Amino acid sequence: MEKISKITSENGIVIFSKSNCCISYAVQILFQELGVQPTIYDIDRYPNEKEIEKALTGMGCDGPIPAVFIDGRLIGSINEVMSLHLGGNLVPLLRMYPVSIKTKN
Numbered sequence: 001m002e003k004i005s006k007i008t009s010e011n012g013i014v015i016f017s018k019s020n021c022c023i024s025y026a027v028q029i030l031f032q033e034l035g036v037q038p039t040i041y042d043i044d045r046y047p048n049e050k051e052i053e054k055a056l057t058g059m060g061c062d063g064p065i066p067a068v069f070i071d072g073r074l075i076g077s078i079n080e081v082m083s084l085h086l087g088g089n090l091v092p093l094l095r096m097y098p099v100s101i102k103t104k105n
Contacts, residue, residue: 001055008069012097013038016056016067019045023078024066030085036097038068070094 008014013031017024019042031038043052043065056064063077070093075081084090 001052004052004055004059005072007039007041008072008074011039012071013094014041014069015039016041016043016052016065016069018043018065021065027066027068027078027081030081031094034091034094036094 004016013036015024015027015031015038017028017040028038028040043049046052053064056067059067059074061067061074061077062079066077066081068075068077068081075084075093081090084093
């Protein structure tokens with residue numbers, strides 16, 4: 001979906017989430033604890049929510065929510081993010097991003 005590509009290319013770290021999803025919230029807190037504030041895109045606030053979910057699944061996100069992108073590249077959902085984090089490979093991907101708060105609601 002073109003909208004996903006645009007959002008992820010314009011923002012360093014993006015989490016597609018749902019405002020009432022506890023797993024999405026946990027991923028957001030993880031990133032905050034690591035010192036970065038990703039752009040949060042709560043898809044349940046948009047009328048095309050199902051299209052976005054379908055597009056994320058089509059891109060290879062196993063979930064589809066939360067879907068984490070870093071540098072425009074799909075990292076994945078909770079399993080992929082936690083695997084990277086526990087393996088010590090997530091923090092190096094985040095080092096170039098200063099702390100900033102950006103939320104799209």
